[in-house]
Amino acid sequence: MEGDRVSVDWLLTGGEIVSFDPATPASSALAVTAGRVVALGSDDELAPLAGPGTRRTRLGGAAVLPGFCDTHMHLEKVSHELSMLALGDARDIADVCERVRERAADAAPGAWIRCLGDAGGWHESNLAEGRLPTRAELDAAAGDHPVFLYRRPDHGALNTAAATALAGLLADAGDGEWQPDTGHLYGPRVRLVNDALYRPGVHEREQQLDLLARASRRLLEMGVTTVVDPGLPAGFDAAWQLYRAAADRDVLAQRVLLMNRFDWRGEFDAELNRVLHSTALPGDGDDRLRAWALKLVLDGEFTGAWLRPAEEPGSDRNARYSPGELRTVLRLCAERGWPACVHAMGGGAIAAVTAAVRELRAEGAAFTPGQVSIAHAFLITERDLDACAELGIGISVQPALAYTYVREMRAVWGPLAEQAVPFGTMARHGARFAGGSDTHPCDPLTGAAIAVTRKAWDGSSLGEHEALTPHQALSLYAREAGHHIGLRDVGVLAPGAVADFVVWPENPLGCAPEGWPSLRPALVAVGGRPVWMDHD
Template identity: 35%
Template sequence: MALPEGLRDTLFVGTILTMDEARPRAEALLVRGGRIAAVGALAAVAPLAAPGAERVELSGRALLPGFHDAHVHLTQHGLNLDRLDLIATQSLEEALQAVAARAQVTEPGAWIEGSGLSMSRWGVSRLDKRDLDRVSPHHPVVLRSQDGHSVWANSLALARAGVHAQTPDPEHGIIERDEAGEPTGRLLEQASALVMRALPAPTEAALRRALARAGAHLASLGITTVHHMAYEPPSYFRQLALAASDEAFSLRVWACVPHEDLEHAAALGLATGQGGGRFAVGGAKFFADGAIGSLTAWMLEPYAGTRTCGVAVHGPEVLRERLPLAISQGLTPVVHAIGDAANRAVVSAFEATRPLWEGAGLRPRLEHAQHLHPDDLARLAALRIPVSMQPVHLVFDAKRVAELLPDRIAGYCATRSLLAAGAPLAFGSDTPVADPDVRLGLRAATTRVAATGEALNPAETVPVEAALAAYTRGAAYAIGREGRSGRLAPGFDADLVVLSHDPTATLDGLEVAGTMLAGRWTYRPGDPAGDARYTHA
């Protein structure tokens, strides 16, 4: 009688990229009981397979460690799969047509939610709620920007949220207004919450369905572990923890908590690393600033053609007070920083608290590090802390960066410079801000070619081997799992991805042919590894 999947040995034979610098390639790998039992020469590994083991002849395909996505908003990714997606729209009118079409099939009075708004891509400098009113007069509409740092709402949505001319700007937020002082419908940073709070909350069942969809989708991209960034209600976190703790879930999850909840976390004794092999508590998430697309990334000098330097969200005072508190509670500081001023503030805060986090055995993380002043790059690298970056952002950021920061392009997404300086890199997508397809991230990191077809600062390209390392062993290091994930070595988790061919030869035509988590296939189109041949050892 055949053993159930996950209990029977699996022997892989063929091209194996271990991402282990001591042994970069191997001929065979044996999986047993959810872990890697052996890896090396076929003659040495094959005899170790138990009778009845499944043998996977890769036949030109390549086996690698399963990818990490080092920066996701997992629940939102799942929810967005059902929302209006404007990411492909190239003009304001095209986006409005999409809203109108959704309104035609939506019950009057029900909310229409969408994402992927991009003023840069649409070629507009202002947004007006009246345009949304025109195409959807009977539905409250709220559209999130692609960078996630602003929303655009129509009049009905603003009315339901109680936002009007007399509504004051919240701390760290801006209600954009016209010449008469009336809200235009565009709300930036913390002002977005004024409208988002008015949305009906998803039911527990809806959240569970969204998470299941998100897990299945990311598994189809070869992803086995995600680093979930806090920015959602507690009800979302609860369902995420329950879903990811189930062995049937398609991903391992390292989940951050908002720094605003530090006191609550302390009362419960929560700390980084608690949990199991499937779900673990991550760090405390801070936002030093906003994003380029919304002109809220905090810069040292004004954006070209403007007087604004962006927005400091959790600025130096907050970091000075709250980082030591997080560290004292055993929570890793995880800080979003886009602009060069924000990155400088975070690097300074990490330098000041270094004795604390080193003494506690914690590894602070800098998220994005999009714009670094040359003086701060070496300071950051010297800290030897994980730098979590999303090269795929440059595909859609390039046009905006060229317009707003033409004199500072050299500091944008300085992956090669950071790598050369010795900074540990972890790559991800920031989904649903960007497409989580790892192939897109690999291509962006190795070519720097934007949607316009032009390369943005090609001097910062990295070799494909370095990009793969940032999606595997570098990302595992960022969450303290370098001893069990990100490489193919005996005793490590059997979290694997089968690719259509060796990605170090070419990224052209690369496909995911199968994904395995803890020795169980989570994605297998057709049969478990695409066209790979399965026999018995």
């Protein structure tokens, strides 16, 4: 009977629903009940689903896209970094110092002032003076606040208060590392200082939760509703407890999948024992926080990448795990049904993963499609893609890495760098691969724009022939991301999918990709519940 009909919880009409589901036709309306999508269609088709208790939203032509999933974001680290000064668009020292002055005026007495070093565009070559600010200039801007301006990977600037606080780290620094007059740092000493200041003053849980809450809001402004955290070395238990507290207090809106990362610097058997006795094992948790894959960092990044013998003879010295150790972890994951993620930048590391999976399968190990995945895959070839397809190995890519570290990549790899991150080849080959950040900018729209424009922060080309279409690029953070993590109801808008969606006043697919980073959502929902609205 009509009177017995149960109405939907939420009905959105008059918009453009971009489902990223090939089986779902274009529609203008979306209906949600109990945190899931129940129907898509025209306004007229879905109108009968509404009742007196239905929340109604008239979209006025706005676009609704699935919430973005970042498949490689170090969330705790990002929560610290998003609180730092962003100087990527600064173009002279006066501008830098004015931003330091403004931060100092609002900061608690004695609080450190730091900048986000791993950001495209933040480089002295982009400042009119061609140098970083001096100690005296930072003293004038910050007063008694210690200031550390880090410019990846090997340049930084300190003011007097910071130099005093770091006297122990600077005591044995040579002239090539530390210049007291200018306050400039160079070389490996820069990373030592940066690592020492990773979380200055953030020791209390309340402070950590506040940083996470702020980061969560910033990520919602980017349309991010799911985060896959690859973890910090041997840091799983602490991160799990922090994220659990944040989810329980409802200050972390995103769904989080956390990997348990082996520390390659530790003894392998001890690390394996630690993993097996962690607070949570892969699969534990709920739809807000879930333990996901075991993570192995098989090689380094650019300097430490494990290349193919033809590219660099003897580069297997960069392998951080033996073939036997790699097989041990993959065999464990096969036996227990756990996902495994392997960091592999160079072709030698990629080939080692495919060889290990092939050998284990020949011995009778069973892997489900995508259970083993490769993160980064910078120097992947068509032969590697064939092997991954044959063996069911998933792939995740991070467009911002090449964008941000293009100079380091080219300095180390030379001509080989021009073969890196071949997204276009991967797509033409029929490969399925997901997108993530791993560094800044961590905005999925910026990452997708990089995959389309193939431009680095310095304006140089990353190879236009390897560009993706706009739809392919956005899908990296939508449908392909959900497929990658084994949650087919994430990253799409289809009946039965989780109702994680973002309302964009302008459809990104109708805008030039160069303008994507400036787009801002009007509304973000997670699990059918509004968690962020633009009140501007």
